[in-house]
Amino acid sequence: MPVLSAERISKRFGGVVALDEASFSCEPGEIHALLGGNGAGKSTMVKILCGVQPADSGTITLAGEPVTFASPRAAIARGVVPVFQELSLVPDLTVAENLFLNREPRRLGFVDRGSMRRETSALLARYGFPAIDPNVVVRDLPLADRQLVEIAKAMSRDPKVLILDEATSALGGREVQHLFDVLRGYRDLGKSIIFISHRMDEVRDFCDRATVFRDGVDVGTIDVDRSESSEIVRMMIGRQLQDVFPPRPARPAAEKPRLSVENLTWAPALQDVSFHLNEGEILGLAGLDGQGQGDLLLSLFGVYAGTSGVVRMDGEQLSLNGPRGVMARKAALIPEDRKTQGLILPLSVRENIALPVLPELSTLSVVRQSVENNVAGNIIRQLSIKTPSMHAVVGRLSGGNQQKVAIGKWLVTKANVYLMYDPTRGIDVGTKQEIYQLMRELATNGASILFFSTDSEEIIGLCDRALVMFEGRVVQELGPDQLDKEHLMAASLGLVAPEAIPA
């Protein structure tokens, strides 16, 4: 009997189907991987399993008994303990205080610090991390050690099912091997581990079985030892491209580079990133989630301090000392989260659109209303933004129309370089197509677009070229003849010939 099984789980977010009657089950004494590309539904599945989100329909069975977890606390109490990539440690408390938070050993009503420290040392030693000092404040620990403490905290609750969601992302090779040895010992006690990782070699090395997800559906469960990587990749790829992308015009014989980046580094997120972005080109940034694509866009927009490397725009050096300086050189960033970074939600459509160009619209610091109205009206018409009026509050528009405003406010600046962070995430198909059209129009009119998307179809369908990133490096550049799912997925999983990786 499986210890934990999910049957026909469905989950929608607005118009987007994240899971569509997906199922999988995990046996006792098994390490079970969940695999899939971006948006395949594996993260949603994990969140439902451990009570972070409720499912719309379907059943979860724990040791033969149907369960619903109203909160992470409820799941933990029943022995389903997650470790997430976003850490859940309290930074200003020590390692020992974090491990025993809310279940501190007491003596005479007071916290028994001595025994808390000793038990922490013993726990860390038992789990194979004896080098971590229980008295250190978590804020002072390196990221890798924090991740180990997080795992130790989860294991100290003696879970039936331990869920590791990208929990090894900050660990180096030796630490991972060591952790795997500890976890294999744990499995041999009859416990189960559900493992999600973007590193294919870890899945091969560590897991017994794997369930592959695609477009919210489980495509199949395989024995890891008896399956080829190419077979797994094929399962993850799935359906054919739909004809939703604008035609790709031929590239000019002589490319004119607009942005050239040499050895851009912001350790550890970005390592020696070099590439050219040409005039009139849409350059895709691909790879699995969180491989440094977002960090590359933010550092090019000047958000990160202490980057090294050289960035040139139109041949002249671009200093990355803040968004204002980069904006002055005619670049724009469509940020990751339109609600917190892209838009000022309580302000009107008009005010949001005018925000980047207020000085140009003003005389003696007073904004000329008529000009502001013109500018906003033009953008609303150009992008067919559906809003009751330009004075409507942006927060009340639909997600797709909000995103149009977030893009439109940069069109006003007549930027030459657009850095786009997953601009079609969470919006409906119709609006997506309008945004694709708009991007191609911008490129045809000479603008250059560096386009990060978590949807590999967009990279393939829309881009002129693509850079594949893995763990902070550009591991492969895919030209027009290589822009297909096989190349993209293989490169995203780090399955490239070693000579393709720049030294």
Place this chain on the structure above:
Amino acid sequence: MAAADAAVQSTYRGASTRPFVVRNARVILAYAILIVLLLVYWQKAPQFTAREWRSISNQGMTLTIASLGQLLAVATGGIDLSVGSMVALSNCIIASMGDPENPDRSLALGIVAALAAGAFGGFCNGVLIAYGRLQPIIVTLASGYIFAGIALRVQPNPGGSVPFQRADLLTGLQWDKVPRSLFVLIALLVFWALFKRTALCTRIYAIGSNEGAAYMSGIDVVRTKIWTYTLTGFFAALAGVFLTAQTASGDANAGLVYSLNSIAAVVLGGASLAGGVGTFVGAIAGAYTLMLIPSVLFFFDFYKQRPLSQELYKGLILLAAVSAGALGVWRIRNRLERL
């Protein structure tokens, strides 16, 4: 055991506890400022007697007690603007309940009533903040007006009846040498040492440091916050008791300065208004620094000519200390996170 701990400690690689001086830099800075002020005072004062000590010790004590309460609210990432009004209310309750016919009994009853009012007022703040999900700054601003209004009703004009000889028990000299308020300070330090070892204290700092992680670790955030503001109100009322002993009268306007001064004191002592950081030991230095600034300035001619400018110097010292503590922000490499 300590030896064994030390032996284990030496085997840890990589991150170890940072040196004491680094970990407590803000507190050490606060004491450095305080010691400089004390040295100047000692140099300039015409004679430095036990009475001088007593007056310094008494002047800072009300603020020290109020700051202990404020520190707890600040450690959760909150703030309590009603501390000053609660000091005033406590002061007025004790003075108005005083009965010259029966001084001891009325004084004891008055103190009990004041402390109960403090705890209850703080409890109400906590309920509104924790259950009502209202912002602490606005809840306590409103409740502060309410407490101040009640204080005026209880004691419309300065006065009331407080027995001097009893007040001397807290504010006088022991063995003609040692200010008795020092014993109050020692009692508070003992309380703090014990409180730091309670689970409640860990929870308070956990919530201030990362409320989400605290919640995910099973901490009852609502109850912890209610407890916190209850304690804050209690210590504000206790500060009112000491103020009563010092002034031997009730005045609805005498306590109001302690709201902002207690915030300044805990921040001077190294607390972060973002929560999760700060100690009572630091707040003591902050409180006495704020109280000493006017006394020290009084010895300087440039100040005597414009005695109203003491607030100016308080402000400059506070800004300098806070700026020194904020230098670390330049180590953050994501400019968005520096905002």
